[in-house]
Amino acid sequence: MTNSYTMINPLVKQMQAAGHRMTPQRQAVLEILTTSDAHPTVDQIYERVRVDFPMTSRATVYKTISLAKEMGVVMELEFGKGSNRYDGKRPYPHTHVICTKCKQVMDADDLEITELKEQVIRKTGYWIVNHRVDFFGICPDCQKVSTHN
Amino acid sequence: MTNSYTMINPLVKQMQAAGHRMTPQRQAVLEILTTSDAHPTVDQIYERVRVDFPMTSRATVYKTISLAKEMGVVMELEFGKGSNRYDGKRPYPHTHVICTKCKQVMDADDLEITELKEQVIRKTGYWIVNHRVDFFGICPDCQKVSTHN
């Protein structure tokens, strides 16, 4: 992640083109969302924004994320009990692998689920428009630390 | 779903064997959890229990579900924003198909995800212990009602 928000982020233009004003807070939130691979939580985004803009409120972070969601440029990953995470780098359905120990959320978006999806359509008659595929386990790093869970 | 809770539910015995007391409220909650295919919400369970036992509180429903989760006999399906659903009939990971219109949650547990899982293990080096596979779309019934969403 960069230390300044001076990069011209395509989302900034996109948001302005959609008739929304640009502010340092918004720019910072968008920058974090689009440059992070770690699927940050709201609080992680909030803390990071406040490094550069200490006056920023949680409400603004929530509102900006909400706006980005509406524009379809950020995907929300709900993990229940207020541990939602956000992805502005790949805001489309893709497979995730989550370490239950260190809470890392890793992309595995090169996995092919087309066949599975076609099975679902064939067997259920649904129109499928979205999917959520998550695998939970222990990442290689955490395996090294302990073999007991 | 039956109208009385007189059936001898294996979970009742199991819970007693684990050293927990049995009460009408617990028996009712367990009966609903294990006989329903509809993946009920806490509130649906609560309302159903109160048909027969109107004095039952939400707290007791939550506590009983929590106990059942700890025993591994009920699986929690988190759908974010307090719309959790519960499955005591198939309390193990399996594929779901969800209608975004009528909110029906359907099982598709005959789908084979082994190959996908092996791909994940091969590509990430994780130990995979669990998974969550959900497809979202429009069910056949809702397709008939309207073709516009």
Next chain:
DNA sequence: TTACGTGCAAAGCATTTGCCTCCCT
């Protein structure tokens, strides 16, 4: 009998909303 379970109400927490002020355009 007595520790466990229940019901009630209060507390928790992440998120949303209302409202007033400020400032981007």
Next chain:
DNA sequence: AGGGAGGCAAATGCTTTGCACGTAA
């Protein structure tokens, strides 16, 4: 200048918790 955006605090909604009373075993 005017309306969108931000900040603060209150409200929300689901879930959890504390506590006193009741009850299963």
